[in-house]
Amino acid sequence: MATKIGIREVAKAAGVSVTTVSHALNDATSARVNQQTQQHVRAVARDLGYAPNRLASGLRNQRSQILGLVSDEITTTPFAGAMIRGAQDAAYERGYVLMVVNSGLDSELEKREIRILQQHQVDGIVYAKMYHQGVMLPEELDGLPTVLLDAVSTDASVSSVVPDEIAAADAAVETLISAGHTRIGMINNVDDIPATHGRLAGFHNALRRHGLTPDPRHITAGVADTAGGRETAMDLLALPDRPSGLFCFSDRVAMGVYQAASALGLRIPEDLSIVGMDNLELIADALWPGLTTVALPHYDMGRWAVVRLLNDIEGPGSPAVQEKLACPVVHRGSVGPPPL
Amino acid sequence: MATKIGIREVAKAAGVSVTTVSHALNDATSARVNQQTQQHVRAVARDLGYAPNRLASGLRNQRSQILGLVSDEITTTPFAGAMIRGAQDAAYERGYVLMVVNSGLDSELEKREIRILQQHQVDGIVYAKMYHQGVMLPEELDGLPTVLLDAVSTDASVSSVVPDEIAAADAAVETLISAGHTRIGMINNVDDIPATHGRLAGFHNALRRHGLTPDPRHITAGVADTAGGRETAMDLLALPDRPSGLFCFSDRVAMGVYQAASALGLRIPEDLSIVGMDNLELIADALWPGLTTVALPHYDMGRWAVVRLLNDIEGPGSPAVQEKLACPVVHRGSVGPPPL
DNA sequence: CACAACAAGCAAAACGTTTTGCAAAGGAAC
DNA sequence: GTTCCTTTGCAAAACGTTTTGCTTGTTGTG
Numbered sequence: 198m199a200t201k202i203g204i205r206e207v208a209k210a211a212g213v214s215v216t217t218v219s220h221a222l223n224d225a226t227s228a229r230v231n232q233q234t235q236q237h238v239r240a241v242a243r244d245l246g247y248a249p250n251r252l253a254s255g256l257r258n259q260r261s262q263i264l265g266l267v268s269d270e271i272t273t274t275p276f277a278g279a280m281i282r283g284a285q286d287a288a289y290e291r292g293y294v295l296m297v298v299n300s301g302l303d304s305e306l307e308k309r310e311i312r313i314l315q316q317h318q319v320d321g322i323v324y325a326k327m328y329h330q331g332v333m334l335p336e337e338l339d340g341l342p343t344v345l346l347d348a349v350s351t352d353a354s355v356s357s358v359v360p361d362e363i364a365a366a367d368a369a370v371e372t373l374i375s376a377g378h379t380r381i382g383m384i385n386n387v388d389d390i391p392a393t394h395g396r397l398a399g400f401h402n403a404l405r406r407h408g409l410t411p412d413p414r415h416i417t418a419g420v421a422d423t424a425g426g427r428e429t430a431m432d433l434l435a436l437p438d439r440p441s442g443l444f445c446f447s448d449r450v451a452m453g454v455y456q457a458a459s460a461l462g463l464r465i466p467e468d469l470s471i472v473g474m475d476n477l478e479l480i481a482d483a484l485w486p487g488l489t490t491v492a493l494p495h496y497d498m499g500r501w502a503v504v505r506l507l508n509d510i511e512g513p514g515s516p517a518v519q520e521k522l523a524c525p526v527v528h529r530g531s532v533g534p535p536p537l
Numbered sequence: 538m539a540t541k542i543g544i545r546e547v548a549k550a551a552g553v554s555v556t557t558v559s560h561a562l563n564d565a566t567s568a569r570v571n572q573q574t575q576q577h578v579r580a581v582a583r584d585l586g587y588a589p590n591r592l593a594s595g596l597r598n599q600r601s602q603i604l605g606l607v608s609d610e611i612t613t614t615p616f617a618g619a620m621i622r623g624a625q626d627a628a629y630e631r632g633y634v635l636m637v638v639n640s641g642l643d644s645e646l647e648k649r650e651i652r653i654l655q656q657h658q659v660d661g662i663v664y665a666k667m668y669h670q671g672v673m674l675p676e677e678l679d680g681l682p683t684v685l686l687d688a689v690s691t692d693a694s695v696s697s698v699v700p701d702e703i704a705a706a707d708a709a710v711e712t713l714i715s716a717g718h719t720r721i722g723m724i725n726n727v728d729d730i731p732a733t734h735g736r737l738a739g740f741h742n743a744l745r746r747h748g749l750t751p752d753p754r755h756i757t758a759g760v761a762d763t764a765g766g767r768e769t770a771m772d773l774l775a776l777p778d779r780p781s782g783l784f785c786f787s788d789r790v791a792m793g794v795y796q797a798a799s800a801l802g803l804r805i806p807e808d809l810s811i812v813g814m815d816n817l818e819l820i821a822d823a824l825w826p827g828l829t830t831v832a833l834p835h836y837d838m839g840r841w842a843v844v845r846l847l848n849d850i851e852g853p854g855s856p857a858v859q860e861k862l863a864c865p866v867v868h869r870g871s872v873g874p875p876p877l
Numbered sequence: 878c879a880c881a882a883c884a885a886g887c888a889a890a891a892c893g894t895t896t897t898g899c900a901a902a903g904g905a906a907c
Numbered sequence: 908g909t910t911c912c913t914t915t916g917c918a919a920a921a922c923g924t925t926t927t928g929c930t931t932g933t934t935g936t937g
Binding site: 544589593595 | 922923925
């Protein structure tokens, strides 16, 4: 293998100094090099297949062009992938690269991993959670540009991005209302997390806007998985005046409702309309009929976080913002007009 | 903020030279520093909160302690997360960190991303695919230690790790046989990928070992998603001498079979036993009854790939190996004795 | 007592860039 | 023909480490 070619080799081959090569390649610095030489140097560099050593330039510039992404990743959902992909795409577009680290629930480990990222001189950190939650930032992040992804901080000095849970639930329920439903129920989660409260609020908002009053017995909650949804739905659907439309906390819960409906001999959407939430394609697309649901914008949140972080890094000073991203409704086949 | 503390500051504070600090901290180099001074230096370093700059040491050592992970990530499954987590855990244990990059199906983009990883001087690359496939390595990887994850290469000089599809399918079918089934069918995939052929082979192996001959009409194939599974199962289960046990190419297909069974009034597992494959918890755990299936060892594969890569990097010379990892059966409730 | 051997520590070079200050050459103005 | 810009280029310093000689004491051996 020929000796690794660095800027020196390029300089020699082009018959100029390394200074000139550097200037020619990073045209930024004012016209300190003539058009012709620049062209020439670039041609030579390309021919030689020169690729700058980013360790060296990072060292010199005090800029690594690396972003750290720390995540708890205890999830079995594909959400993590979408967020990371969004973040990575945005980073790529700006010439950065992502260093990914995950620590599960071990906060000691998390701290150690953050320190390692700092040793690698990351220019900033995306602190990601796999579901929308409130967090207290570990103090090792002090002084490092940071953006929260799918989480909000108790201290408001750091930017964050989360789904707009309220608007999302509102839109979900609106879908049922505009199909003609008036007796609408909800199966909520029992955990004390933002999604639980936000989605309930959105549910109420939509009904109120249309002058509908929900029957309290139609607003239930259970463990937010399929078994929980099934059990909760069994009771709810056994009611003599059961709702004709049901908003479910999540697609997994909705799947449980499908099972309960099937067990009770109810057809979807003829006898019961259902809207889920999350757009977990693995489930929403697989159910029969397809589940109408509202998508959590994981990819877009990942993107937003990195864009915001890079803006903070490259032009500091803008005040922190707490962003809520819109959640589009995805129509499939689980909503129809109410039975007569 | 106090001036960033580097090795110089530690040296000054400890009253020794930077050389001595370096030696004291990386005890590797033979006893060139006295026990006492070492202790002292370490204490000072800890008190000052010294953290080495890895850009600088990487530059000096020609070792970045960074591994690149390039993946196509077009998947909506949680598999990617498990693989990356496995890889990351293994990397962490050896003091390395992962730089993750994903390119979808765009091979031009992939090449550019690999070049960027090289600019960051990654010590090696894990080349990951999101489902088991054969690939041709992009030539930009020449000369860089590389391991394939969930893929095998046409050129056998690079190590790789994939699931043992044949053994996995064999174990799945064995589960049905040992429950007493003799009329066993399979719904396979139609794509020309290793999983398709491997799982079919495993199916035949298990039957043959027990002296069972499958009815050719019971071996079918369809698009490997839930709708495909449902349609294929509709025909298969309508047969007068339908199988009593069914091995499905994937959990998604199995979910389609559940739907078909429900539509035809067949109970699981009383009338029909089912084994899936993938252990897609989101589905296998949510189905009712739970789906017995065989797990793809994504986490372990991620780990294996990184361990192997680090061994190649730190002690080169061992011949490439094509590893197949075992896939454990996960028992839930979809297998029972055959109907009388 | 002379001399070697060794332990402990230091100064300086190197890794591959970017950037600052300086120098040479050319042209314009007087 | 001198002075003074402007343009173009270069040499050298710097970023924060690690490592290679080299120097100084100290101890041990004959």
